[in-house]
Amino acid sequence: MKIAVIGTGYVGLVTGVCLAELGHHVTCIDVDQEKVEKLNSGKSPIYEEGLEELLQKNLHNEQVEFTTEYQQGLKDKQLVYLAVGTPQGEDGSADLTYIEAASRDIAEHLENDTVIVTKSTVPVGTNEYIKEIIEANLVHEVHIKIASNPEFLRQGSAVYDTFHGDRIVIGSDDEEALELLEAVNAGFNLPIVKTDLRSAEMIKYASNAFLATKISFINEMANLSEKIGANIDHVARGMGMDKRIGESFLNAGIGFGGSCFPKDTRAIISIGKEIAYDMPILENVVDVNERQRSIIVDKLLKRVYDLKGKKVAVLGLSFKPNTDDMREAPSIAVTEKLLEEGATVVAYDPVAVANAKKVLPGQVNYAESAEEAVQGADVAIILTEWKQIKEFPLTGYKERMNKALLFDGRNCFNLDQVKDSGVEYHSIGRPV
Numbered sequence: 001m002k003i004a005v006i007g008t009g010y011v012g013l014v015t016g017v018c019l020a021e022l023g024h025h026v027t028c029i030d031v032d033q034e035k036v037e038k039l040n041s042g043k044s045p046i047y048e049e050g051l052e053e054l055l056q057k058n059l060h061n062e063q064v065e066f067t068t069e070y071q072q073g074l075k076d077k078q079l080v081y082l083a084v085g086t087p088q089g090e091d092g093s094a095d096l097t098y099i100e101a102a103s104r105d106i107a108e109h110l111e112n113d114t115v116i117v118t119k120s121t122v123p124v125g126t127n128e129y130i131k132e133i134i135e136a137n138l139v140h141e142v143h144i145k146i147a148s149n150p151e152f153l154r155q156g157s158a159v160y161d162t163f164h165g166d167r168i169v170i171g172s173d174d175e176e177a178l179e180l181l182e183a184v185n186a187g188f189n190l191p192i193v194k195t196d197l198r199s200a201e202m203i204k205y206a207s208n209a210f211l212a213t214k215i216s217f218i219n220e221m222a223n224l225s226e227k228i229g230a231n232i233d234h235v236a237r238g239m240g241m242d243k244r245i246g247e248s249f250l251n252a253g254i255g256f257g258g259s260c261f262p263k264d265t266r267a268i269i270s271i272g273k274e275i276a277y278d279m280p281i282l283e284n285v286v287d288v289n290e291r292q293r294s295i296i297v298d299k300l301l302k303r304v305y306d307l308k309g310k311k312v313a314v315l316g317l318s319f320k321p322n323t324d325d326m327r328e329a330p331s332i333a334v335t336e337k338l339l340e341e342g343a344t345v346v347a348y349d350p351v352a353v354a355n356a357k358k359v360l361p362g363q364v365n366y367a368e369s370a371e372e373a374v375q376g377a378d379v380a381i382i383l384t385e386w387k388q389i390k391e392f393p394l395t396g397y398k399e400r401m402n403k404a405l406l407f408d409g410r411n412c413f414n415l416d417q418v419k420d421s422g423v424e425y426h427s428i429g430r431p432v
């Protein structure tokens with residue numbers, strides 16, 4: 001099939017390249033000339049495992065191409081995917097500026113009947129709004145159909161998730177559009193959920209909100225476990241073996257970050273507000289997550305009292321491992337608080353330092369390795385469970401720090417390991 005994808009951000013690029021890999025012919029359109037040139041030369045602007053290889057292979061086979069030209073990009077396409085960003089607006093709602101602009105561009109240049117498929121996460125009802133914008137601005141005599149095909153990709157494993165996801169959701173109020181999308185996705189060989197437009201939009205928000213709820217829930221249980229002398233690792237394991245609960249997303253820590261959960265939970269609350277429907281569970285999910293970020297620093301302060309003149313090694317900055325993404329990373333709030341308390345901060349992250357420098361306070365110093373960061377430190381604090389950090393041995397802290405005092409916001413070590421290590425170890429939801 002001939003497909004266009006608008007927007008070559010993380011969602012659009014992965015979608016375009018993976019559809020090409022299935023054998024479709026894909027033209028990706030982006031307004032950013034430099035990015036388009038980079039992509040046409042086989043370089044991926046984001047790091048995603050396996051993406052650059054697939055990009056190069058499909059460029060070589062002429063299955064995928066990149067352009068800034070709408071007219072050329074939309075020509076003869078049976079499907080046009082919209083995958084532009086929907087950042088968080090000032091009031092927490094999704095900002096649809098890019099969706100509106102892309103819809104107008106489609107309307108101006110579309111010369112044949114097509115199905116417009118929204119990949120971007122958009123509030124319920126937005127697909128109908130997109131249809132209105134396009135139809136109101138069409139230059140040529142053409143007919144469009146609208147469908148929603150939300151993504152469930154995790155950053156860092158987006159290519160894997162595209163081919164091995166649990167389900168594909170396609171929603172449309174038009175039977176032919178549904179059939180076309182079913183055919184396009186058949187090659188993925190995954191279960192397909194066919195539904196109406198609004199339910200598809202809702203499935204995306206409800207899924208992310210539920211996963212965020214699971215994390216805040218386990219964090220609340222962790223805080224309580226710690227106070228009453230239980231161990232959250234054992235509690236989560238015992239809970240997760242119940243298939244109705246499930247074992248994933250029960251890792252207690254310093255809370256969720258990233259470009260999706262914080263934004264989408266606030267957006268769904270805001271969708272409710274617009275129709276005067278309060279969502280107390282989700283409001284508390286957001287509050288618990290905010291509070292969780294300060295818990296590790298509060299513990300540290302309770303133990304050390306005064307951080308003035310103390311050197312704190314911060315290990316891990318990105319919002320989760322295997323990505324350089326700093327959006328809504330808990331490390332931002334944590335480093336700000338440490339500096340406010342008068343500490344000298346030396347941070348280490350295997351890949352996120354360049355992005356971290358753009359968002360962390362200027363006083364933060366950076367180290368090339370965990371060894372270098374903890375050298376001569378008074379306190380060490382783990383914020384992201386990178387392999388390099390999980391595998392940095394406890395003896396490394398013991399040998400390099402003034403007095404080995406470790407606060408672990410991601411429960412990287414089990415308590416047996418720590419017992420006779422000579423490291424004073426504090427974590428989340430477990431007895432000291």
Ligand code: UGA
Pocket residue numbers: 151152153154155156208211215248249250251252253254255256257258259260261319320
């Ligand atoms: C998330 C969803 O998992 C994807 O299904 C969805 O498609 C994506 O958002 C999106 O809407 O685009 P992502 O943000 O890449 O993907 O990352 P996750 O791996 O889900 O982790 C999110 C945050 O939750 C991280 O900060 C992580 O540290 C935290 N987390 C996750 C926990 O604190 N505990 C857990 O048990 C799991």
